[in-house]
Amino acid sequence: MARNQVQFQKGLGMAQFMALYGTEELCHEALVKMRWPDGFVCPKCAKRRYSFCAPKKLFQCSSCHRQTSVRAGTVFQKSRTPLTKWFLAMHLLTGSKNDISGLELARQIDVKWDTAWLIKQKLMEVMLQRNAIYKLSGDIQIDDAYQGSEKAGKRGRGAANKLPFVAAVATRDGRPIYMQLRCLPGFTKDAIKTYARANIAPGSRVLSDGLNCFKGIVAAGVAHVIKITGGGRPKDPDFKWINTGLGNVQSAIKSTLRSCDARHTPRYLAAFEWRYNRRFELAKNLERLARVAMMIEPQPRSTLAAIRLKSADLTG
Ligand SMILES: [Zn+2]
Incomplete structure (x- = not known):
């Protein structure tokens, strides 16, 4: 194996x-x-000469005397x-x-x-x-889900602290490449249209189980293929990667985070998305995150x- x-x-x-x-x-x-x-480049005057105060870790520009630290901004x-x-x-x-x-x-x-x-x-x-800043492209599997204080599940309703989100996985040669986990204001055609326009590249082909809101994908100018699968999470092999991805996210949130406050759910989902999309190069991830944090x-x-x-x- x-x-x-x-x-x-x-x-x-x-x-x-x-x-x-x-x-x-x-x-x-x-x-x-x-x-x-x-x-070093002075953030105020763009000159390069400076002196460095080691105890305070401050750079002082030799031209305009502006003091700055590497953390500032x-x-x-x-x-x-x-x-x-x-x-x-x-x-x-x-x-x-x-x-x-x-x-x-x-x-x-x-x-x-x-x-x-x-x-x-x-x-x-x-x-x-x-x-x-990234858009998914190519063959994409998409599904709807909720995350919140109650048991997470497909199309669960009724709890005010539950947050709807879409999960989408781009595949290549039948293997998952990139995933998106994005919160929406609701599962409406308009919300999906806005999501698709911002996050899916033109020319992509999106597969869904035909929930009405996914008509918004076509409205965004992206090809949409519907495969009716019946109730519950589809077991169809065409939905394999979106099901696996969603399952992993939900079990990880359950085991590590217990529950996550709906106010912060977009950030927790973002962290799963970020890690998933960089899972093949773990050794580089710390430097990548630090660079963007700067x-x-x-x-x-x-x-x-x-x-x-x-x-x-x-x-x-
Ligand atoms: Zn300066």
Whole structure:
């Protein structure tokens, strides 16, 4: 039997992680290289000469005297948590195909639960914003699902804390390549049309079980093939990868996260999507996440706690 490529890949081991990012200096140096690959550039006047205050880790521009840190203007801004803990959190969140709970993260990086929660939400927000730039293309299987405080299941209804989302998997030569897990305001034709326009490339071919809202796929100018499968989650082999993907997401949320607050569900789904789409190159994932975190603006707690969808929309 062929070895599972994901399970048997080498990844970034803890010894290697410690060698690369085991001290504050190593982490700082890594971020400096990501932010200024060709050397420091003043964010105010764009000049390159500077002096460096090592104890405070501040760069001071020799022309305009503006002081800046490598964290300023990024997701790491204003955090008092050492970079070594941020890097370990990124490693734990991206180094395997599984999620890590907030409590476990707090234990592993030795911070209070609340700090671990905030770090995790910020990193998942980075993943969410990164996911949004990619479109699925080619042959795609799509299905509808709910996630929330009640038992997750296909087309479950009635709980105000349940959030509707679509799951879509792009396949190539019969194998799954990329997945999308995107929350919607509801399963309406308009919501699917908006989703498809933003997230599915023209020329793709989407297979669904014919739920009425999926007519929105055609309205978005994408080919739609319906395969009627009867009630419940379809067992048809044509839906194999979407069923496997959804099953994995829902069992992972159940086992690791117990339940997730509907306000934060888009971010938890984004983290699953991010990891799934990078599952073949685990060793590179920490650096990939750190690079994007350096490009995304600060995410204060108030922004992260905001309800992304109106509560009235949550029942679909
Ligand atoms: Zn300057």
